[in-house]
Amino acid sequence: MNLGPTPAAAATAVVEMLHEGRFDEVEALFAPPLRAVVPAGALRAAWTAETGKHGSVTGFGDPVAEPAVAALVRVGVPVRCERGDLTVLMSVDEGGLLQGLQLAPATSPAWTPPPYADPATFTEHEITLGAGSSAVAGTLTMPKGPGTRPGVVLLSGGGPFDRDETSGPNKPLKDLAWGLACRGVAVLRFDKITHGLPETANAPGFTMSDEYVPHATAAIRLLQQESTVDQVFVLGHSMGGKVAPRVALAEPAVAGLVIMAGDTQPMHHAAVRVARHLTTTAPWLIDQGAVDLFTRQAANVDSPDLSPATPAADLPFGFSASYWLDQRGYDPVAAAAGLDKPMLILQGGRDYQVTVEDDLPRWRTGLTHRPDVTIRVHDAADHLFFPGTGPSTPASYTEPNHVDPAVVDDIADWLRARR
Numbered sequence: 001m002n003l004g005p006t007p008a009a010a011a012t013a014v015v016e017m018l019h020e021g022r023f024d025e026v027e028a029l030f031a032p033p034l035r036a037v038v039p040a041g042a043l044r045a046a047w048t049a050e051t052g053k054h055g056s057v058t059g060f061g062d063p064v065a066e067p068a069v070a071a072l073v074r075v076g077v078p079v080r081c082e083r084g085d086l087t088v089l090m091s092v093d094e095g096g097l098l099q100g101l102q103l104a105p106a107t108s109p110a111w112t113p114p115p116y117a118d119p120a121t122f123t124e125h126e127i128t129l130g131a132g133s134s135a136v137a138g139t140l141t142m143p144k145g146p147g148t149r150p151g152v153v154l155l156s157g158g159g160p161f162d163r164d165e166t167s168g169p170n171k172p173l174k175d176l177a178w179g180l181a182c183r184g185v186a187v188l189r190f191d192k193i194t195h196g197l198p199e200t201a202n203a204p205g206f207t208m209s210d211e212y213v214p215h216a217t218a219a220i221r222l223l224q225q226e227s228t229v230d231q232v233f234v235l236g237h238s239m240g241g242k243v244a245p246r247v248a249l250a251e252p253a254v255a256g257l258v259i260m261a262g263d264t265q266p267m268h269h270a271a272v273r274v275a276r277h278l279t280t281t282a283p284w285l286i287d288q289g290a291v292d293l294f295t296r297q298a299a300n301v302d303s304p305d306l307s308p309a310t311p312a313a314d315l316p317f318g319f320s321a322s323y324w325l326d327q328r329g330y331d332p333v334a335a336a337a338g339l340d341k342p343m344l345i346l347q348g349g350r351d352y353q354v355t356v357e358d359d360l361p362r363w364r365t366g367l368t369h370r371p372d373v374t375i376r377v378h379d380a381a382d383h384l385f386f387p388g389t390g391p392s393t394p395a396s397y398t399e400p401n402h403v404d405p406a407v408v409d410d411i412a413d414w415l416r417a418r419r
Contacts, residue, residue, distance in 0.1 A: 007092040008063040011075035014098070015088050018047050019057050019079075031097040032202055032318045041287060043101075049284040050103045055082030072099055072198065078106060091198075099198050104398075109169040114402035117178035129190055129218040133197070136215055138163050138190030141181040142226070150415045151186040151229035152258070153219045155212060155240030155247070158267075160194040160201070165237065168398040172384045173237070179408035185415055188223045190215055201319060202312060207326035212243045217251040224253060231255040233415060236262065238354060238383065245335035256342040256418055258411055261354040261383055264333055264362035268298040268316050268324065270353070277352055281393050301328060333366035342372040344414045346407065348381030350392045374414065378407055 017026045023044045030038065051057060061078030077088045085106035091099040113119065127138045143149060154173050156165040164171035177187040194201045194211060201211070216234065223232050233256045236244035241262025248254040263270060272294045278286040297316040300306060301324045310321040336343060345367075347360045356377060367373040378385065382392035386401040 006065075007073040007075050007096075008065050010092050010096045011063050011065075011077050011088070011090045012060065014090060014101075015060055015077045015079060018043075018088065019060075023047070026098075026101075029096070029098050030101075031093060031099045032312065033198065034098055034100060035318065038101075041289065042285060045284045045287070046103055050086055051081065054084045054086055057081055074100075076104075093199075104168070109400045111164075111166075111169055111171045111174065112400070114175050114179060114405070116405045116408060117175070117182050119178070122178070122181035127188065127190070127222060129215045129222065130193075134193060134214070136191045136193055136196060138188060138219065139177070140223070140226075141177045141187040141189075142228075143181050143184050143186060145184075148228050148230040149184050149186055150255070150419060151188065151223040151226065151232045152180060152235050152415070153216060153223060153232065154187060154189040155216060155234065155236035155244060156189075156192060157238030157240055157261075160198050161192055162195050163189040163191045167384065169400045170384065170386070170397065170402075172386075172403050175403040176235070176408065176411070179403065179405070180412055180415075183408070183412035185412060186223065186226060186229050188219050190219055201323075204308070204320060205322045206320055207323055208239070208243055208330070209246060209326060212240070213247055213250050216243075216247045220247075220251045220254060231419065233258060233418075235260065235411070237385075238263065239267075242332045245332055245339060246330065248339055248341060249335060254341065257336070257339075257344070258414070259336075259343060259345045259363075260385060260407075261348060261351055262332060262345065262359070262363070263354045264359045265354075266301075267327055268294075268301040270358070271316050272298050273358065274353055278394070281352075281391065282395070285394060333362050336363075337366050337370070342418055343367070343370075343374070344411065345373065345375045346385070346410065347375075347377045348383060348385055349377050349379035350381060350388060350390075351383040352392050353383045376410060378404060378410075380404065381407060 014026055059080045063075050063077045066074040072091045072093055075090050079086050087104045087106050089102040089104050093099050122141055122143045124139055124141050127140050129136050156173055164174040173189050177189055180187050220232050223229055234244050234247050234254050235258035237260045241259035244257045244259055275286050275291045275294045300314050308321050312318050312320045315324055345363050347356055380387045381404055385403045385407045387404040
């Protein structure tokens with residue numbers, strides 16, 4: 001299907017299809033990674049829900065394209081409605097396929113610094129990790145003042161996240177970087193390779209190690225070169241926490257680990273659990289058909305017949321069989337138990353993705369013999385360690401918030417105690 005000569009024209013055509021109810025045609029334009037995570041019918045349900053809230057569509061605005069990131073162009077198309085506008089955000093590749101699609105408020109609030117961070121107390125500059133097509137950009141946040149200090153490399157969660165782990169108006173890793181820098185910690189964070197090159201995730205042979213370890217170890221070595229940094233720790237969030245022990249195995253100079261909402265339940269099993277949860281808390285996103293699909297795909301991951309030849313379309317999230325073989329063979333708790341390094345493990349009490357009931361017990365059981373391991377639950381925190389009350393939902397991630405200052409203090413205090 002020819003949608004137009006430019007990504008902006010393609011994005012406008014997609015919005016017109018949505019308005020006309022041609023959802024099957026839009027879904028046919030999904031690239032494999034997007035098709036794998038958006039079940040049939042979810043696009044129709046989401047569009048119907050949003051236009052139900054905003055009223056009938058009265059017109060469209062001019063598309064706004066951001067500079068290309070690798071082979072992708074991000075385009076926003078304003079949609080005018082009777083009771084308030086919205087924006088359709090798309091990531092369009094060179095072939096006109098959609099690598100991402102999101103229905104967002106017409107104007108998303110800009111990130112603002114958390115009240116506990118004072119930019120006057122630190123400096124920041126850009127860094128590059130790797131070279132050539134595998135190079136990624138990052139930011140080094142360095143406290144001002146004399147003396148030596150600990151350093152931390154941040155690892156974001158699963159998915160094609162940028163260095164800030166941007167989610168709507170929120171940037172939890174930037175909150176952490178600025179909050180820790182104000183407390184005397186040097187912080188290095190970087191874009192994941194799947195952010196700049198999303199097609200990497202579907203390359204044959206690509207694994208979780210490929211997604212994290214090469215750039216994480218390069219970041220550790222770069223931070224070690226800073227004359228005022230005397231120890232380097234690794235802080236991983238979500239899947240970044242899960243893979244942190246593997247990073248420490250690859251780079252023995254790591255002084256210790258901070259694991260925030262690190263999942264221990266196999267990811268394909270967690271996908272089924274979370275999908276079931278969302279059928280009641282966010283039914284416009286996930287229906288029973290999606291649960292059934294994830295269940296079948298998870299069974300394929302568990303199958304003894306799983307091999308590099310298994311089609312990615314038969315597996316969760318469209319990830320290759322090599323990715324799932326690596327996941328299936330990796331036990332983060334066993335890897336952590338084999339490390340002679342102190343660890344701080346943090347969990348949010350309101351987290352429905354990585355939970356107190358499903359994931360934390362394995363950390364407790366596997367590391368109970370270790371006096372150098374500290375485990376704490378922040379009862380009010382959700383998966384992003386944002387404070388709140390009541391059940392956490394996907395919608396709460398779109399509301400401006402910041403990492404709980406108690407969590408930042410907890411990490412900073414633990415790091416200081418290791419010196």
